[in-house]
């Protein structure tokens with residue numbers, strides 16, 4: 276038997292599907308020349324090799340699926356040493372060849388930006404990057420969405436209309452995150468409600484913490500207006 280909450284949840288999933296069907300994504304790497312992509316690929320691999328730790332297999336305990344993205348699957352993992360949950364984006368890069376180009380470039384964009392941004396309240400915290408012969412595992416702090424929501428899109432669909440005070444707080448925090456990016460020469464280039472997570476936070480003055488995620492389309496080289504990019 277479905278409850279009122281289930282019905283609302285199904286409705287919000289359907290709305291999410293409609294929103295997705297009306298949007299399209301422009302990926303900078305799609306409209307780059309093959310020469311530009313070869314350079315990007317070499318650069319990305321060189322960068323990733325300096326960051327990832329080679330391990331025979333993922334060193335964390337798997338605790339279930341969070342979601343399936345275009346370039347990665349996201350799971351929840353447990354770090355026993357620190358007794359905390361973390362999120363893990365899994366990239367199937369295996370033996371790297373030209374077919375894996377886009378995934379590798381995207382992973383490098385994300386890691387480079389997160390490492391550069393360090394710790395900030397409004398940016399998801401990078402933990403580490405592990406590499407096995409088959410995959411790359413990007414470990415991030417785990418963000419437990421407020422009231423079981425997945426992201427800001429779901430939060431708005433479930434709780435609209437939001438009060439002016441709450442809307443202002445969400446927007447202010449988002450701008451804080453964006454300012455931190457720009458102060459550090461990072462352009463996110465794919466800011467949208469699906470890439471923002473709202474989590475509970477008990478520390479004043481905010482009751483919620485707004486966190487920017489998904490830096491897979493970001494740029495750290497000042498290419499802010501060079502090409503169309505994002506959703």
Ligand SMILES: Nc1ncnc2c1ncn2[C@@H]1O[C@H](COP(=O)(O)OP(=O)(O)O)[C@@H](O)[C@H]1O
Pocket residue numbers: 341342343344345346347349362399415416417418419425426469470488489490491
């Ligand atoms: N650190 C995290 N903690 C909890 N959930 C996350 C985290 N990172 C991503 N997610 C969830 O996974 C979804 C997809 O992740 P995202 O980084 O946006 O990948 P994609 O490139 O596939 O869009 C997000 O919308 C969010 O719901």
Ligand SMILES: [Mg+2]
Pocket residue numbers: 469470489
């Ligand atoms: Mg995303």
